[in-house]
Amino acid sequence: MKLHALAALALLSAPLAACGGKGDDALASNVEAAGENQADALEATADNLEDRAEAIEDNAEDRAEAVDDSDINTETMTPEQKAAVVNGSATVQ
Template sequence: MKSILKATIAGAGLVALAACGGNADDKAAQNVEAAAENQADALEDLADNTTNETLEDSLEAQADNVEDAGEAKADAIDDADDARLENKR
């Protein structure tokens, strides 16, 4: 189970890293959000496969937190891009 989570996190990091550079801030925000969703999905899959109810609840809460954090980071990327464009005018 841990190897699936580690692979998902590594993949999410690579996707986010690949999105950096250029004027692709919108694409970067989408990639960050998608990576967070993928990580959350992996946590939810782990939760579905556990027999321990407490662990299941914890993993589902982690998944929710990861997804919320990804959305917040994507919003911050979009906001920073919008602010930069406003300052150029």
């Protein structure tokens, strides 16, 4: 019975031994919080980039529709003029 009592006492005191009181729990908590903050910032950046990509895509669709609606004669355009329309530095009327 004494052996069982000692074994039970050892098992119950094991979790307390892990809390050495040396500040490691607080440090670990700070490490985790810093990682979560970095992840949150990265996710916010990703959301912003996704919004920007969607805006670029929407703009390209609008420009493509304008080109299609214009019925412009592309055979009279130079390669430079076509490139300017494609990259958005020129528009069609």
